[in-house]
Amino acid sequence: MLRASAVVEKLGIPTASIIGSGFLKQAELIAKGLGVPLAIAEYPGAPMVDSEEELKRKVGEVLAPGIIRALTGERPRESVQADAEPEPGQVVFGGTLREVQEHFHRKLWSDGLPVIPPTREEVEAFLKFTDRDPGEVIRVVPQEGREASILSIAVNGVMAGCRPEYMPLLVAVVEAMCEPDFRIEDAGSTPGWEPLVIVNGPLIKELGFNYGQGVMRVGRQANTSIGRFVRLYLRNICGYRIPPGAGDKGSIGFTFNVALAEDEDYAREIGWPTFAMERGFAAGENVVTVQSVVCITPPTYSAGARAIDHVQQWADVMGASFTYWSHTGFKRGLWHPLIVAGPSIARVIAREWSKDDVRRYLYQHVKITAERAAHHARMTSTPTFSLEQLVKDGVLPPEYAQSSDPQRLVSVFIKPEMIGIVVAGDPGRNQSRGYMGNHAQGPRMSRRVVLPKRWKELLREARGAS
Amino acid sequence: MSAEKFEVLWPLGRKAVEVTQPAARLPDLNGKTICELWDVIFRGETIYPLLREHVRKKFPGARLVEYSEFGNFYGPREREVIADLPAKLRERGCDAAIVGIGA
DSSP states (O other), X not given: OHHHHHHHHHTTOOEEEEEEGGGHHHHHHHHHHHTOOOOEEEEOSOGGGOOXXXXXXXXXXXXXXXXXXXXXXXXXXXXXXXOOOOOTTOEEEEEOHHHHHHHHHHTTOSOSSOOOOOBHHHHHHXXXXXXXXXXXXXXXXXXTTEEEEHHHHHHHHHHHTOOGGGHHHHHHHHHHHHSGGXXXXXXXXXXXXXXXXXXXSTHHHHTTOOOXXXXXXXXXXXHHHHHHHHHHHIIIIIOOOOTTSOSOOOSSXXXXXXXXXXXXXXXXXXXXXXXXXXXXXXXXXXXXXXEEEOEEOOOEEOOOXXXXXXXXXXXXXXXXXXXXXXXXXXXXXXXXXXXXXXXXXXXXXXXXXOHHHHHHHHHHHOEEEHHHHHHHHHHHTOTTOOHHHHHHTTSSOGGGGSOOXXXXXXXXXXXXXXXXXXXXXXXXXXXXXXXXXXXXXXXXXXXXXXXXTTHHHHHHXXXXXX | OOOOOEEEEOOSOOBOOOOXXXXXXXXXXXXXXXXXXXOSOTTHHHHHHXXXXXXXXXXXXXXXEOGGGTOOTTSTTHHHHHHHHHHHHHHTTOSEEXXXXXX
């Protein structure tokens, strides 16, 4: 919301921004990133858990005087000038492995795990795997207003334990996250969502990704280090740090997702298009897709020789998890649930149904009452939630307001095509799993992975060196 | 642990922030137009009417323009709402704004 305050201040109009106590440090950091000192009026505590009386008292005693002070008092003077900082590519520390770790922990540059020291030599090895200029800036990213450059990708890739040959993929991941529609500025929001990288193409095998049993576990270098890289990048370039940092307001949050690679052989064998093909890419293209994940469903077991046996179970088990959060998607008219279909299950389904048939079934059968959606919205943040108003505003299609009966059922998935399906996991078992995106924050963004001209040769050299 | 020394590069990106001075404050809100901007969360439907009351009590000559005039700047039409803000604020003769709610 401070982005709106900054827009207004830049028009020469003074603002008072209402911020809950728990968000003051983040507000300070965001104001610095926006380059405008902002006058904050504090709401003490959290308004969502105060009684009417308490709220009235806090507004009267603290917030209202704060608003008046912010508009009539002195011009806010907090310094938003950047402190003197090193230049990209500059050596900032020298020491033993242990000393480097300590330094990085102290500076909040690590994720709590040991990092590989980003020496010039290591970083250069990564830069060899891209034809792009290390100084090239993909975008200046919120919330600290830092440059997301090719060099910064290499440095954080080294730190995360990636191999140099992952560099083209890391660049594509950052480019996807830098798409304005991805809303990287909301990656520190309270639901605590994490980006999930989905990998398609020949690189899956070339780089040794796991796409089979244990696909979403840490343990395989490509999947794990690329997942870790994403979290490190969000910390170091965007400034999303949990305390003692300030930018990441995930209330509870969860750890990074390892990169998800699709079992393309299996998908091809059963006649389903791969995930990337459904995103508009040709078979055989190397593609990364990044989307947010805010919650993971229980492992969903399903049994039977008919498609309906499995998809019905998905609707039942995954639907139950997705249902709760659907109000957030309703508010923005957008969300992007993802199903990781176990290969043996996908095979059974594919004998009878296309992926679109699956999506249609889920769209038609996973429902929530209007009353429950409004209840969950009220519990989260939005007492004024109204499906009728969202339809009136053109955010939701008319069927969401076909009657005024609070017990009417509406579809949890706004459009069937919002559901993504990736085939991966253990072909020897009958398990699938759902990954829920965080509404309009972190929708799917796909990027083709651009390999350097000397890819084959560089890969041979890198492998020979290891 | 090895005594080998490592010289490490800075892992952050250069800050590229254009610094702007905040607007001058208004010593008296009487006779001024104060616009409300709301992101439609965190009980603003209760908080804003209370704030209105307080502002009016202290500055009886203040004119308040309610949030419904501007749209939700954190909703599905966020970009359009923010892009339209300068014109809407100008049209309404806005002198100051209350922006909320981050919690």
